[in-house]
Amino acid sequence: MSDDTPTTDRPTDRTPPAVAVVDAQSPGNVGTIARAMKNFGFEDLLLVDPPELDPDGEAYGFAGHAREDILPNAEEVSFDHLVENYHTIGCTAVTNEDDRSHIRFPYSTPADLAERLPTVEAPTALVFGRERVGLTNEELARIDEICSIPASAEYPVLNLGQAATVTLYELRTLTLEETQLPDVERVRAPEATVDRLYDQWGDLLGEINHPEEKRDKTMRMLRRVFGRADVTEREANTLLGLLRRATERPAENRSAENRSIEE
Template sequence: MKLQIKIVLVEPLYQGNVGSVARVMKNFGFYELVLVNPCKLKGEARAMSSHAREILENAKIINTFNEAINDVSLVVGTTGMTSSKDDEHIRTPAYTPSELKNKLEGKNGTVAILFGREDNGFTNDELKSCDMIIHIPANDEYSVMNISHSVAVILYELSSIQSGEKSLAEPFDMKLLYEHLKELLEQIEYPAHKKDKTLLMFRRVFGRAQLTNREVQTLRGVLRIIQRRMK
């Protein structure tokens, strides 16, 4: 098994951008494109994809955000805006593309890199579903990049990445871990107004830790012992 990276465009508005993303993907050797509820893809998309038309034609088209992330071990969201405030966790911590490469070096498993809508980016709920956030440092006077340019910068960094022996935890196991944590917070009567933010913090901590299946099972074993002792 090796590291498998798929590019996900969430509700892209302009078919020219979709075609350009397909072209950039082929430039750097990436071939799996997923489109969530995209605009109609006609002649302009094919023209902009140039010699990467097969990536465009083989793109997986789905209806919802959750469909795009339910079969991946690590969900990476991109953002043009970050926050330096410690108590604003939705867009922090934000890694650069090179830092993401270092995190993924030597790993194997499936990773989705998500790009939001050209006009509104991601919703807060969508950002909360991301395990990691990445941001491309750009000119403060105009930091929002065209989506295909962003894809190019990120895939350039990741194109030389080497797979390794450390396997990322399976998506199903990670889902069980988060459900287990949520259950425990309810059992200990954790303050309701802090619960969502705390669960998001757990997701970001585990996202940058990039857990293995064994680590997930160990953590769940500890949670089960805590629950038994509480009873």
């Protein structure tokens, strides 16, 4: 963000980052990015020197439901406008290796940004460049910070639409309070049920004459296993039934043997 821009002209609320696309050549990539924004809760699309976005063309065809709001509401701006009005994060696959050059170094990963961007007291914009060459060194030199997606050293360059999708996915925690996926913490079995499961395991170890000197160690191992597993209530109840039946069988067999002896 330019230092000589009056801070009084900037919004102070922490709205989700805008997504800026610089000089995209393919309307389809713009549509793909708009769709990814819709998937992960981003709304403001800024376009610098965009291709023609025909409502009957490729961009709207690739945009999915984003054709209804994000794409038609996209704002065409200049690169100067971006750097003067936003804290800018330039996204690039190619970085410098150390601090001998600050054009592409230091850099953050998208996951790093998800942790840090909420502390930035300014409107922010994720800036993506052209399909073939990305953002130029001249453009990156005017941007506040660099972001890069970890990828194979042999081929780190992603398609423009792919790069934006991965980045927005990693930053979804800035925009989405919940997703379509169930909350796994809500389906974990209650601790009382899990404790009953441990008790039932203890009963089974006793019933099968598991060596007493090994029982504490075995129970610790079982607690670690179930602690990592986050069993659901249904799973825990099913296991309880199986363990209860397994515990009862030796007793039933002994009773049958005793009756046979008595007869």
